[in-house]
Amino acid sequence: MLTVTELAGQKLQGIMAEKNISNYALRVFVSGGGCSGLNYGMTFAEAPEPTDETFEANGMKIVVDPDSLPYLAGAEIDYVDSLMGGGFRIENPNAVQTCSCGSSFRTEAGEQGQSCQC
Numbered sequence: 001m002l003t004v005t006e007l008a009g010q011k012l013q014g015i016m017a018e019k020n021i022s023n024y025a026l027r028v029f030v031s032g033g034g035c036s037g038l039n040y041g042m043t044f045a046e047a048p049e050p051t052d053e054t055f056e057a058n059g060m061k062i063v064v065d066p067d068s069l070p071y072l073a074g075a076e077i078d079y080v081d082s083l084m085g086g087g088f089r090i091e092n093p094n095a096v097q098t099c100s101c102g103s104s105f106r107t108e109a110g111e112q113g114q115s116c117q118c
Contacts, residue, residue, distance in 0.1 A: 001055060002028060002062055002072050008079040008088060009058030016044065025054070025061040028077070028090075030068040038071065040090050070094075 004012070004026075016022050027045040030038050048054050048063040055062055064072055075092040 001074070002057065002064060003076045004057040004060050004062070005076065005078045006058055008077045009060050011079045011086075011088070012060055019044070021046075025063045027052075027063050027065075028068070028072060029065055030071040042077075042088065 024044040027043050029041045052063040080089050
C-alpha cells in the first residue's frame with residue numbers, strides 16, 4: 001500500500017482543483033531508466049484501468065498498475081518545501097539506492113541505469 005502525507009494530499013488536491021479535475025485519481029507508477037535504474041512517475045487519471053489497484057490515502061484516490069505495485073509497496077509520497085523550491089518526494093523502503101535528485105532508484109534486484117545527470 002502507498003501512503004500520502006497530509007501536506008502532499010493538500011498540495012495534490014490544490015493542483016487538481018486548479019485544473020478542475022477534482023474527481024480524478026493520482027496515478028503513481030514506476031518505469032525503467034534514470035541514473036539509478038528505475039524512475040518514479042505521477043500523473044492524474046480520469047478512471048482506473050481494469051487491472052489497477054485502487055485505494056485512498058489522506059483524501060486522495062490513488063491508482064497503481066500491477067507492474068509498479070511491488071516496487072511501491074510501503075512507499076510514502078511527501079511534499080518537501082525548500083529554499084530551492086518545493087516538490088513531491090517518494091520515500092520508498094524498497095529502494096537500496098536513490099539518485100541525489102530523488103526521482104530514480106534501484107532495488108535489491110539490481111536494476112541498472114546510466115550515470116547520474118542530476
